[in-house]
Amino acid sequence: MIVLSGIDPIRRRIHLTDVEGASIGCEDADKVGELMSQLGVRGFAVECNGNGAFQEDHLTHEWGIDGGYIQYNAVFAHSTESAGLVGEYAAIALATSGCMYPEALMQVRVALYELCHNSFDHGHPDAEPAILQLCIRLGPDRIEGWIQDQCQAFDPLANREKTIQEQIESGSRRGYGLSMVKRFLDELSHEYNEIGNHISFVKRIGS
Amino acid sequence: MSQENQSTVNFTFKEAGKKVNGTAMLTLEGSLDADAAPILADELERRLVEGEKQVHLDLAGVGFISSSGIGSLIAAIGEYRDEGGDLILHRMSKELLHVFEMLGLLDYVNHQP
Numbered sequence: 001m002i003v004l005s006g007i008d009p010i011r012r013r014i015h016l017t018d019v020e021g022a023s024i025g026c027e028d029a030d031k032v033g034e035l036m037s038q039l040g041v042r043g044f045a046v047e048c049n050g051n052g053a054f055q056e057d058h059l060t061h062e063w064g065i066d067g068g069y070i071q072y073n074a075v076f077a078h079s080t081e082s083a084g085l086v087g088e089y090a091a092i093a094l095a096t097s098g099c100m101y102p103e104a105l106m107q108v109r110v111a112l113y114e115l116c117h118n119s120f121d122h123g124h125p126d127a128e129p130a131i132l133q134l135c136i137r138l139g140p141d142r143i144e145g146w147i148q149d150q151c152q153a154f155d156p157l158a159n160r161e162k163t164i165q166e167q168i169e170s171g172s173r174r175g176y177g178l179s180m181v182k183r184f185l186d187e188l189s190h191e192y193n194e195i196g197n198h199i200s201f202v203k204r205i206g207s
Numbered sequence: 208m209s210q211e212n213q214s215t216v217n218f219t220f221k222e223a224g225k226k227v228n229g230t231a232m233l234t235l236e237g238s239l240d241a242d243a244a245p246i247l248a249d250e251l252e253r254r255l256v257e258g259e260k261q262v263h264l265d266l267a268g269v270g271f272i273s274s275s276g277i278g279s280l281i282a283a284i285g286e287y288r289d290e291g292g293d294l295i296l297h298r299m300s301k302e303l304l305h306v307f308e309m310l311g312l313l314d315y316v317n318h319q320p
Contacts, residue, residue, distance in 0.1 A: 084217075084240055087271075106271070106302040107309070113273050117241060164311045173248065173282045176310070177274035183309050 069137040069144075078132035078149060080120055086147070087113035090136050099138050104205045107184035108136075108143055111201065114177040115147060115156060119197050123151030143203040150196040156181060157190055218243030220250065223265070230261040232297075236268035239276030248279040251294070252286070260292025267298035272306060284316060293317050 062073045072093045076082045087109040094105055116132060136145035161178050162170070182188065187202035218237035226232065231254070237243065254262055264280075284294045296318040299307070307313045 080241070084238065103302050103305045106306065109271065110273060110306065113240065113271075117273075168281060168285065168315060171282055171285050173244065173275065173278035175274075176277045176281075179310060180274050180277070180306075 066137070069139045071135065071137045074134045076132045076134065078116075078120060078130040078151075080117060082132060083113045083116035083120065086116045086132065086134055087111075090134065090145075093136060094138050094143060099143065099205070101205045104143065104203055108203050111181045111184045111203075112147065114181050115199055116149075118156055118177060119147075119149045119151050119154055119199075123149070123154040123197065141204060141206055143205060144201065146198060146200040148193075148195055148198045152196075153192040154197055155190045155192070156199070157188060218246065220247065227263045227295075230263060231259060232263040232265055234265040234268065238271040238273075239269050239279075240271065240273040241275040244273070244275035244279040247276075248283060251279075251283040255283075255287060255290060255292070260287065260290050261295070262287070262292075263295045263297055265297045266303060267300070269303065270300070272303060277306070277310065277312070281312065281315070295319060 064071055072090075074086075074089060076086055076089075090112050091105045091109040094108070095102075099105060112134070119132075130150040132150075133148040134145065135147075136143065156178060159178060161182060162175055164179065167175055167179070184203070185201045186204045187200075189200045191198045191200075218235070218239060220233050220235045223232040223234050233250070235247070239247065251262065269276075280294070280296070287294050294317070296316055298320065299318060304313065304318070307316060307318075
């Protein structure tokens with residue numbers, strides 16, 4: 001199994017180790033590159049680094065193993081651009097941890113993109129700097145995690161979801177996001193806490 | 208005539224040199240997300256206004272699609288069909304097909320291997 005020990009989505013670099021923390025060789029790195037290519041993630045140069053933490057101005061990242069789950073914690077500067085990075089980060093982290101369900105990875109990636117985009121669009125106060133925290137955990141039968149923003153209250157579950165037929169007939173380009181989030185994730189909950197919106201999710205895999 | 212769009216977003220499209228049954232084939236590459244969707248929507252609208260009632264889209268190079276990307280495609284399909292034409296989607300990955308299927312849109316779109 002290959003473990004992602006550091007990631008820099010903006011510069012498109014990743015750092016990989018095995019589960020013992022040892023750097024992996026180029027052969028394995030190439031395999032990860034192939035997997036990323038299959039996932040549609042392009043342009044990554046793979047580097048090796050045995051550390052379990054990684055920090056850049058825009059991102060802090062940690063990984064570890066907790067109760068049979070491989071867990072990643074990352075902090076992003078929150079902007080409309082970060083929605084893409086969060087989804088991409090999650091897909092790469094999960095893929096490089098051995099999750100071999102590309103369809104599940106795509107769905108989690110899309111759902112996180114939509115949730116992050118929504119929370120920023122609907123609830124970000126002015127242009128104040130904000131961060132977005134992501135925790136994502138890969139277990140034997142599920143992907144689970146949460147995102148925490150610093151935005152105003154926005155509950156994605158509170159809005160009525162249009163049916164697909166209504167959506168088609170409306171001719172609108174907007175309004176598919178909530179359908180995608182609800183259909184792609186098996187469990188979803190929202191809480192507004194002292195920091196902002198906290199959204200927990202579960203995606204079951206392999207069943 | 209070949210036409211290419213390149214911007215700061217991770218998305219490009221270009222017209223393939225070879226036409227399909229006399230109609231254009233656009234090859235899409237990258238992420239069809241909120242930044243890319245308006246670019247595609249504008250191009251498809253321009254072609255429809257100029258009288259192209261059928262356009263083929265090669266999606267083999269699209270690795271990610273968001274709600275904006277889905278919305279742009281579905282809205283454009285409706286507009287083309289209203290004019291008696293259609294958009295035909297080609298070479299969608301298994302993951303992309305699954306996205307359409309889970310949304311209940313696979314039967315609505317005209318897709319080819």
